Structure formats: structure tokens, C-alpha cells
Amino acid sequence: MPMGIKVSDLTIARGGIKVLEGLSFQLAAGQALVLRGPNGVGKTTLLRTIAGLQPPVSGRIESAVDTLVYAGHADGIKATLTVSENLKFWAQVFGNADISAALEAFELTPLSNRPAGALSAGQKRRLGLARLLVTGRDVWILDEPTVSLDVQAVEMFAAAIREHLRQGGSALIATHINLGLDEARILDVGPYRAKALEIDDFDGAFL
Template structure:
């Protein structure tokens, strides 16, 4: 399952930030979004994930195929690592958490309350949730924040394994993940053109 984005225009706070965005994300492939901070990558990801409506254009995919991971780790501090993964697996109708635990090397942490984890460990647990959803389209916003080099390698391998299984990923990141299947999409050319005011007085009407 992939997705198709056609002539998408998106806004942040009522102001258009990107216009005319089009791309196709096929199964087994990844697209990496690149562009300066503030250009609208997060807004684009949230729109594609169905978390906010576009100004215009279309996102064609099965909404139930998508899982979104943003800046929040989405974990419950009072639950253990294993309990967090079990909770999310149940939400998505899945049962296997062992694959996720192994992929992010959480074996020694399974009984530890999530609130007692370091920032990097919390991020690893947050990303491990992806593997218990069973959903084929991953939409990820700066997923490597708080990760050291070893954990970045874990994440990159998890993405590669997901692609090998026929999944797909749309990722905003400045980190080189070594994904041979990835296409880099520069969002700069889609920056919305600010409306020009020909008559100074019109700005006050």
C-alpha cells in the first residue's frame, strides 16, 4: 500500500506555506523530505497523514494504512516499556511486540517504567511503536531527534526491514539514513508565493 499526493496546497495558521506538491510513494520505497526549518515539512506530513485538511489538492490512500510519528514519543510514563508496546499493539489489533523490542534493543528495559527512561531510550520506545501497528505507510517527522549514532543505525535498519516487507515511508529528516530505496524530495520549490499588495492603502481595507 502506497499513497499518491496530487497538487496539494497546505496552510499553517491560515497562511499558505506550500503549493502544488505532487508525488507518489510506492510500496517498498521511501521519500525523504528536505528543506530549511519552517518551510512547512511538518505541516505537509500532518496533512498527508490526515491530521489536518489541505487547502486544495488530494491525498489518495487508505487512511487505515497510515501511522504517523511526530515530535511526541506518545508513551505513557507510568507503564513499563513492554506495557506501552502492548497497549499500542492492542490499539491497532496486533499482538507481536517482540520484533519491536529486538529492533530497538529494548530487552533490558522491558520492565522499566517509561517515565524513568533517558530521552534517547524514550525516543527508541516511541519509534518501536511503529513496528506494533501493522500499518504499511509510515509518516515520520524528524524521527532521529535525541538518538545517538547507534540508535540512528537501529532506526535506519528498522526502516529498511519495513521497506523489504513491502511497506513505505515518508520521512522528514536532515540525517543521512543510508536508504537505497529512498527518493529525496526538496520542498523548497513548492514554497507558497506571498500575496502581493499593489496599492499600499489596500493593506488597511
């Protein structure tokens, strides 16, 4: 089974200033972990760091090679390509071919030949999330994935997460809404907020 993620004594920074420190947790195969905390506390920075998009200040992030996929605030779609062409593009990037399950999971089959630029905001978000299913990656790292989704689409997303977990995948999700994932653990990152800089330390943060 995939290892998932193990985070040990992690300290991360945004703009050269520490935002979270001393954070440790483990996410095993078949598990979901939901990050909670006030706006600006560092949830996005944490996810980007775990995804390898920026280095940590200190600590360790352990995961198997080529198991992570990150979905941030942007939908990551090409407006001039159709829904199917977008999914086929991402499937090929990750060495896969079948997009049928992704189309079905997010009810995109009727829209498969429509240019992505002609989709509504919610439909674009569904297409962006459908990309997860064609990657073949075990660990989904998701930053506010339900933005622009209506209630029905949120249920589609939650169902996709449940199926991913059932197949031995895992998910690390930053969200303020209740996805109805009873099996998910909650991690409040607020207690790991880094202490404020002293006046003498302020200039040093930018050197």
C-alpha cells in the first residue's frame, strides 16, 4: 500500500516570515485529513510546501516518489480545448489514457465536446477536479476544492473522495465546509501558528 505522507516537526514560511512551526502528522493510505484554521494562518502555504512547490524552513516531509498531486485555487484548464480534450491532455501527462471515469464522476459527459471557456464557473471547477481522477496519483492535496461548486457538485466531489479512499488513496484537504466525510480526521493548524517576529528580527526575515 502507498505510504501516504509523514510530516515531522515542520516549520514553513510565507514571504520569508514563519507562519506555522512544530507541525507533525501522518496520513496513511485510505485516510483523509481536513485542515482547519482561520484565514491567513498558513493552510495554503502548508499544502504548497507538502506538494513540493516551495521548500520548508525546517522539518521533514516523507512520501513515496510520484504519489502526490496538488489542486490549488486555479482550475488548471485550457479554455480553447473541449472538456474531453482537457482531460485527455492531463491523462497523457500522467501516462494514462482512460478519462471515462472522470467524466462520469463529475457528470461532465454531456459537456464533453464543449470548449472549457464556455463553461460556467462551477462547471470549470468540476472539470478542474476531474483532473485528479486521470492522474493515477495516490495522494490528493486539495486547497479549498469546493469553491464555485453548488450543493450537488459538492456531493459529487465528496463521492469521488470516498471512492479514492476506498481504493487505498488518501487526501489532504483545506476547507471550511463540511464535506460529509465522516471518516476524515480534522487537524486544526491554529495551535501551530508561529510566534510573532520581534522588532530586531524583522529585517532579518528578508535577508
